Structure formats: C-alpha cells, structure tokens
Amino acid sequence: MSNPEHHPRGVIIGSVDTTRLSTEEKRAAVRNNPGACPIVNSVHAVGEQYRPLVIYNLLDGEQRFNDLKRAVGTSSRTLSQALDSLQEKNSVHRRSKPGDHVAVYYRLTEKGQALDSVFEELAAWDERFGDAATETETNAETPATADD
Known part of the structure; x- marks a missing residue:
C-alpha cells in the first residue's frame, strides 16, 4: 500500500x-x-447524527432552541446532544437570555461558519453525482421502447 x-x-x-x-x-x-x-x-x-442539519440551519444566523428543534425535526434530547457536541468542538456558541421564560439561543462560531463553503461544495457534488442526478442520468441513457 x-x-x-x-x-x-x-x-x-x-x-x-x-x-x-x-x-x-x-x-x-x-x-x-x-x-x-x-x-x-x-x-x-x-458528520455524526444531526450535527450537519444543526450547522446547516445555523448558517442563516442565531436561532432559539425550539425554532432549531422544529427546523431539524428531532427530539429535544437528540438536539441537545448534537448542540453539546458542537459546543465542545467550538463550532457553536450558546447564549441564554433570562426572563420569565429563559430563552436559549445558538449561533455558529467562526469555526462553524467556516463550514459554509464545505456545505456548498457538498451540495454541488450532490447535484452532480447524488441519487437524483444518477436517476436522471440513468433515465436519459435508457432508450425509449414501443411500450412507453
């Protein structure tokens, strides 16, 4: 090797x-x-579990926990684990706003924001080679038959 x-x-x-x-x-x-x-x-x-979805949704800016939970489509526990992990890796910053109901906000750090170009490249790769592109390519290569 x-x-x-x-x-x-x-x-x-x-x-x-x-x-x-x-x-x-x-x-x-x-x-x-x-x-x-x-x-x-x-x-x-x-890339583990819900981290890419969390990062993707935070690329648009700071979000409250519940808004992020709805956008990601997961349970509070799973989202909390993903956010904790991203905080440990210094990719996400957590901010609390005290009041009658404590509001918790999350935003990407500079390190997390740097993933924007990586996500754009992955999206471009998926458009070119992902399942939808493969299906389109396969359908275009399949000759029409008399039954079509």
Whole structure:
C-alpha cells in the first residue's frame, strides 16, 4: 500500500485496522488518535447524527432552541446532544437570555461558519453525482421502447 494511513476495507488509525471494529469502537479510535486521517477527523467532527442539519440551519444566523428543534425535526434530547457536541468542538456558541421564560439561543462560531463553503461544495457534488442526478442520468441513457 502506498499510503499507510488508508486500507482498502477501512482506515488504519495509527496501528489499528478499523475494518473489524464496531462503529463505536471506530469513533473511539478516531477520538483517541490525533494522527488519524484528516478526512476521517473532519467527518467525525461534523458528520455524526444531526450535527450537519444543526450547522446547516445555523448558517442563516442565531436561532432559539425550539425554532432549531422544529427546523431539524428531532427530539429535544437528540438536539441537545448534537448542540453539546458542537459546543465542545467550538463550532457553536450558546447564549441564554433570562426572563420569565429563559430563552436559549445558538449561533455558529467562526469555526462553524467556516463550514459554509464545505456545505456548498457538498451540495454541488450532490447535484452532480447524488441519487437524483444518477436517476436522471440513468433515465436519459435508457432508450425509449414501443411500450412507453
């Protein structure tokens, strides 16, 4: 293999071949190894569960927790876990506004805002190669039959 960090069926993280590890064991291997593949680290940082949806919705600016919950379409507990994780990674900032009802607001930090261009590139890739593009391409290549 030309690159010792990659393996045909998985990723080599340090000396650990992740091919036979469970998903949680792979996540732990990435978390515990700062020398892991940068792409694996990046995907791990923003790509788990609801994090991409949270980031996407916060790209438009600060939002209250309940508005974000409706936009993401998940439970309070799941959203809280995603937000906590993004806060730990310094991608999201939390602000409380005291009053009769405590309002909690979230916004992206500079680090979180920097993902805007990444999301734009992923959207462009999806438009070109995603499922809808593949279906359109397949339909365009399928010759019409007398039954059509």
